[in-house]
Amino acid sequence: MTQSVLIHLTNEDPILAEIEELPDPKDQILVAQNPRRRDGKELHYLMPEVSTVVLPWHRISFLEIIPAGGEEEVVTFVRE
Secondary structure (H helix, E strand, O other), X not given: OOXXXXXXXXXXXXXXXXXXXXXOOOOOEEEEEEEEEOOOOOOOOOOOOOOEEEEEHHHEEEEEEOOOOOOOOXXXXXXX
């Protein structure tokens, strides 16, 4: 099952991609499919036909794992 993640690269804008499984602590690289900008546009430094990228961990600051349900439910307090 693929998971959507937001990959924060050092000194770059974050990219949105899918990964097959969460990385193991001993991994040296992260393999991601369908890399794109947060707004869904193509990355200017990749060729349009690229569908998989291999990123070294020393370039990644952190990962944000996107919930599978899509949008989060926001709980608000309403006065009656």
